[in-house]
Amino acid sequence: MKSTSLIRANVRSLHAYVPGEQPKIPGLIKLNTNENPFPPSPKVLATVRAAVDQRLRLYPDPSAQPLREALAALHGCASENIIVGNGSDELLALATRTFVEPLPAGGTRTSPSRRSQHVVQYFDPSYSLYPVLTAIHNAVSNPVALKRNFDIPSIAQLKKEGTWDFNAALTLITTPNAPSGRGYKTSQLEKLCAAQNGVVILDEAYVDFAEENALELALRFPHVLVSRTFSKSYSLCFQRIGYLVGHPEMIAALNKIRDSYNVNGLGQVAALATLSHLSYYRKNFETIKQTREWLADELDQLGFKSLPSRANFILTRPPRFSAEEWLQKLRDQKLLVRWFKNSTVSKHLRITIGTRGEIQSLIRAVHLILNS
């Protein structure tokens, strides 16, 4: 018996998610995975250090209750409106399993009228994890193109185009968009939510770098959830803490299938402490936003075409050489950025906003490459 025959067909044919590289090269400036260039607040670090004691023997709080209460106070809702996950990635996977019916094994055909219950829908380009989660669950992906400027098409345009599924079981919207950085107005998202019959998740991983957020929609519409993470804006990628906000019945359904101890104890401690020191982080958001505008201006003066961004990265189209060549030339100068091969943005580079010093090094390297 071939061992591959033991593996489910959809897993055998799965193209797994490709995370950005985490190379350990001394002196490398890492601008490829949208991590925050600033460390967590010294007070958060001290709180985490002080929590490393005999309690590591015990299971953590199974429902992250103190953290959920603090988040509820922050967002003006109840702790029943919130579920915490091992990063927001875990919650996106849980949502797929909670709201989307997988295709029957053996490939029995479903009638077109029943197709929507299997559909995970998202815009292209957006977070490249969504199609992978869909394939793992053996559900049906429905990627629909954003406009050329990465704006969301209007409801009328979506209806006219005909490929958007207003009954899709789950619709995932990255807002602000990644990898373009484009921000969306809450009024625009509201119209889309109101037109959807299935569950909508607004993935606000980068919202702290934007001008507005759509959290109110999760508290107003029973079928809308907002996803947030401590990874990008609160410098806690390492600790894996994300959460969803939504209607208590939706949150309760997700809780039913969650692993009992899905959120590690030190992560809960770190996230809770973070909420007591928000002013430290808000200063960092301002610095990152200023650095973002400065970088886009500098690059555009050198012939790049940068898209306006509401996130902690920019998507930019480089001159002279291909994006792939730029990736290598920058790497030779110990600068790592992100290039999405085989994507609709393969002519662009995505550059995470680092410290002013790191971005100064990047600009210097770009000058060198253009003058070589």
Ligand SMILES: *Cc1c(COP(=O)(O)O)cnc(C)c1O
């Ligand atoms: C980084 C990212 C996430 C995942 O965040 P974690 O909380 O670290 O799992 C989710 N959505 C988008 C769009 C992201 O860029």
